[in-house]
Structures are given as structure tokens and as C-alpha cells.
Amino acid sequence: MFQQTQALMAWAVILAVTAGVLILSLSSGAYLLSWEYLISFSFSELDRQVLWEIRLPRVLLAGTVGALLAVSGAALQGLFRNPLADPGLIGISSGAALAVAITLVALPGIAGEWGVYGLSLAAFLGGSLTASIIFSLAGRSHDQIIHLILAGVAINAVVGAAVGFLTYLSDDQQLRALTFWSMGSFGGALWPAVVVTMSAGVPAILLLVFKAQDLNRLLLGEQDAIYLGTDVVRLKQIIIVLTSLAVGVAVAVSGIIGFIGLVVPHLIRLLWSANHQTLLPACALFGAILAMLADTLARTLVAPAEMPVGIITSLIGGPFFLWLLSRSRQTFK
Amino acid sequence: MIRIKATNIAYQVKERRILTDINLELSEGEFTVLIGPNGSGKSSLLKILAGLEAPEKGEILFNNMPLKSYSTQQLSALRGVLSQSIHLGFPMRNQEIVKLGMPTRTRQNNHDELITSALAMTGSEHLADANYDHCSGGEKTRIQMSRILVQLWSSEHFPRQVLFLDEPTAALDLKFQLEVLRLCKALCDQGMTVFCILHDLQLAAHFADQILVMHKGTLIEQGTPSTVLKEDMIASIYGVNSHTFVHPANQKPMIVASP
Numbered sequence: 001m002f003q004q005t006q007a008l009m010a011w012a013v014i015l016a017v018t019a020g021v022l023i024l025s026l027s028s029g030a031y032l033l034s035w036e037y038l039i040s041f042s043f044s045e046l047d048r049q050v051l052w053e054i055r056l057p058r059v060l061l062a063g064t065v066g067a068l069l070a071v072s073g074a075a076l077q078g079l080f081r082n083p084l085a086d087p088g089l090i091g092i093s094s095g096a097a098l099a100v101a102i103t104l105v106a107l108p109g110i111a112g113e114w115g116v117y118g119l120s121l122a123a124f125l126g127g128s129l130t131a132s133i134i135f136s137l138a139g140r141s142h143d144q145i146i147h148l149i150l151a152g153v154a155i156n157a158v159v160g161a162a163v164g165f166l167t168y169l170s171d172d173q174q175l176r177a178l179t180f181w182s183m184g185s186f187g188g189a190l191w192p193a194v195v196v197t198m199s200a201g202v203p204a205i206l207l208l209v210f211k212a213q214d215l216n217r218l219l220l221g222e223q224d225a226i227y228l229g230t231d232v233v234r235l236k237q238i239i240i241v242l243t244s245l246a247v248g249v250a251v252a253v254s255g256i257i258g259f260i261g262l263v264v265p266h267l268i269r270l271l272w273s274a275n276h277q278t279l280l281p282a283c284a285l286f287g288a289i290l291a292m293l294a295d296t297l298a299r300t301l302v303a304p305a306e307m308p309v310g311i312i313t314s315l316i317g318g319p320f321f322l323w324l325l326s327r328s329r330q331t332f333k
Numbered sequence: 334m335i336r337i338k339a340t341n342i343a344y345q346v347k348e349r350r351i352l353t354d355i356n357l358e359l360s361e362g363e364f365t366v367l368i369g370p371n372g373s374g375k376s377s378l379l380k381i382l383a384g385l386e387a388p389e390k391g392e393i394l395f396n397n398m399p400l401k402s403y404s405t406q407q408l409s410a411l412r413g414v415l416s417q418s419i420h421l422g423f424p425m426r427n428q429e430i431v432k433l434g435m436p437t438r439t440r441q442n443n444h445d446e447l448i449t450s451a452l453a454m455t456g457s458e459h460l461a462d463a464n465y466d467h468c469s470g471g472e473k474t475r476i477q478m479s480r481i482l483v484q485l486w487s488s489e490h491f492p493r494q495v496l497f498l499d500e501p502t503a504a505l506d507l508k509f510q511l512e513v514l515r516l517c518k519a520l521c522d523q524g525m526t527v528f529c530i531l532h533d534l535q536l537a538a539h540f541a542d543q544i545l546v547m548h549k550g551t552l553i554e555q556g557t558p559s560t561v562l563k564e565d566m567i568a569s570i571y572g573v574n575s576h577t578f579v580h581p582a583n584q585k586p587m588i589v590a591s592p
Binding site: 078081082083213216217219220221223224228231269274275 | 380404410412414416422425426429433436437
């Protein structure tokens, strides 16, 4: 009873913080919208335009992408039974990114006509292909984490070279598109991107949450999950497809935004619970919070210019990752 | 009634022969103990009988139906398996571990009751809120045992099921060695079939209805404790000299190794 009250309190706090950060992100930026006016819905015509055309789609996109990356990170860490399996580190994001880059340069027709839909589809295919490769390399190995990280290093290197080659091939306009997108930014956020991301991302998150208890069983090891009645082979396929979809749409609309998938699940496990029934929904909210905050910083620190949000998340995430490594070397076997 | 019947089982992993020509029967309400030296193939046999690995040759019948005709889900309602030590690497609480024994999509709403009584059966109520990975080896075994109790209880087939245990006593102190095996014996009395790997011949003698002796991948002896546990058998499989006595309290054989 006591625990249930505690859990309810925790959810109330995290929901309140989400709402607060949402309002903060909507109000701050090059053009200041006062939060008192925001919550009382009293806008001038200009306020309304800035809010509806620029601020709201951008903040919603940042929140959704943050939620997708954090939930995917948590699910992949459960699947690999390893707390270091971040979609960026092990190469899923890069795979998706390469597919988007190829589409932008080699198939500009698709990028132009299908717009964000074509890019999302390409990113999903690239992401799931990479995830399958990584899983067949590291899935059954005993030195799993070493294989995972090395596979990530190799994939990231190949993708870096390929993207460089594409840059060399591309014309001026393609180059602009590629460069802006690859730095990781919510700058181009318009409603179509929000609609695509939410319509693919929200079901993916819900389906992952639905598999929470199976992911918990997997923590016992594959054998014991099977003994409990979980079809482990199918579970792995489902998790890989859903996380690739989630990471794919996130990469397609915002480029590579690193470390959210690593930092957020870790903090939730540390402060609250590793039980996926709590972890996954909490990651969705906390991932959204972190991405909205990082994007707000990206827009305001050097206003009226802005910096890529990927720089901010990496600036926070990189040292955090090093701290994790130094903190508990033994547990990461 | 015969719960599991295995005929001519053979098994190998990458050219390495693990099991040959295994024949056995496990009956309703019967406590079977499998003994044998390290590396003789005991755990492999357990995994095959539990349906995790498929044998290369031979047939296994579970309730007179081929074992391979059952789905993963169906099997989970018919048997539970206590594996050797399980490490998580993520900070889960013990009651969350025990709850994993419940079916994932269940309409049962007596979760808390089931979990509390499963923890009580293994003397672990006080560990309910503790972090699993911070518990001792023996405590972990008891938590996992509670999880398997929840799994078995949650099934409509209870107690017409099979409980497999792979060296359950390895990490337990003297008291809990007896407690866990007594718990298994009590389940047997309700009709459960128990198949347990043990190294302690004394415990084997005390609890087993049937003892199977595994040596180099074959079953060289099967029978009651007093017919199987003989000095020459122990000398031939372990290479250890021993003396057998009769236990004054229950007339079961007592084995003392000569150092």
C-alpha cells in the first residue's frame, strides 16, 4: 500500500515536471512568449503564429524524439541484458542515418516527393538491417559487450566513410540538406514531421511497454525466460523491429542525437526502478523532458542563432558515459 | 501414472557426444534424484527433459504426447525449472523477480497473496523488498524457488506437473538444504513429479524414491537408494573409497567417504 502511494507520487512528480518543461520550452526562444499568457491562452496574432507555426511543432517533435530514443535505449539494454546498449553507440542510429543520407543524395526524387515519409521508411530499413547484423554478431557471444561495442565502432566507421563519400558526390543543395540534417537538430520541425514521428512512434512505444514483463523475464537469462513460457526468438524479433522503427523515425526527422538512449534509462534505474513496467513509461516521459530541455538550450544559449542539439546531448552524455564506465567495471561483463 | 518417458535418448554438441542411450520414466508423485560426477551430462539431460534442448535421437513423451508437440507457453504451465545460479546485472527487487512466475497476460488479481505465500514457503518474506543482486547465493536460490512456486501455482494443471531442480542445494546452508528438499517432497505428496540433480549422496538417499546414476553420458544404475548406493558403485564412478551404514533413524543408507 505504502509502495503504491509512493509510485503514484513519483508519477505525479514526473508528469508535473513534463508539463512544466513543456511550458518553459514553448515560452523561451528568440521570440519570448510569456508563460502567463501561454497558460491563460491570451495571445496576440503574432504570438499565435509563432506558437502554432514554429514553437509547438518543434517542442512536440523534440519531446517525441526524446521519448523514442530513451524507450528504445531501455528496451535494447533489456534485450542485450547490458546497460551499455545505446542505439547510437552500437550503430543502429548510424545505420538509419546512412540510409537517409543515401536517399537524400542518390534518390532525391524520393526525398523530395515522399518527403519525411520516404526518409522515415529508409531510416527504418537501415536501422533494422544494422540491428539484425549487430544481433547476429553479438547475440550469442559470451563476450557480448566487447562484440557489441566493437561492432558499433566498425559500423560507425563505415557509416562515417560512406557519409563522407556521399558528401563528396552531392551537389550544393544536397550538401546543405545533408549537413543540416546530420548535425542533429529539431530546427526544421514542421507539422508533417510531427505527424509522422508521432504516428509511428507512439504505437511503437506502447507496443514496447506491452512487452515489459517479457523483457523482465529476459533479465533472468534466455533459458529461464523460455522456461517461464516466453517465446524468446519471437520476442527478440519484435524488440528489434520496434526499436529500429522508433530510432529510424527519430533519426529521419532530427539526425543523430546521441546519448539520450543511454543516460535516461540509467538515471531511471538508479533513482527509481529497473522493472520495465515502470522503466519504459518513465523513460518516455523523462526522455521527452531531457530532449525538450536540450533543444531549449540549443535555441537560447546563442540566440538569435542556434546550435545543433546533438552537441548539447553529447556534451552531457559523453562524460556521463565515462563516469558509468569508471564506476562499476565488473557489472558490465 | 507416467508423466515423462524417455527412450533411447542421444545428444551431442559439435561432435562431442554428451548423452547416449538414455531410458527413464518419471511418475506422478515420484521424487527422482540424478547423481553423477562433474561433466557426466546431468545438466544436459535435465535441459532435454525440460524441453529446452532437443535430443539428437530418441523420443520423449510428456503425458503420453511427444514433448516437442508442446509450445513454449504450454510447457510453462506443465513444468518449472530451478536453474543453477542466476545473476541479473540490473537492480530488480525480489518480489518483482517472484512475480515473473505469473503468466504475462493474467486476469488473476491475487498477485500479492501468491507472491507473499511463495516467499514464506522458502523463508524469504523479509527479503521481499531487497535488491536481488545484493542477496547471498543461498538467498538467491530461495527467491528463484519462490518464483517457480508462483509459476506452478498459477497453472490450472497444479499439482499434476514436473519440477526440475539443478543442484538446488549448492549454495544453501544446512537448514535450507533440508527446507527446500522438504518443500519438494511435500509437493510430491500432492502429486508433483520432482527431478533433482544433487551431489550430496546423503540428501539423495534421504529424499529420493528413485536414484539415477549418470556416468560418462549414460545411466549406469536406476533404483531405490538402498539398491543403488553401494560402495563399489561409488568407487567405480567417483574413484573414491567409502563405507555405507544404515541410518539409525530411517534405515536409509549412509555414505561416508574415506579420505
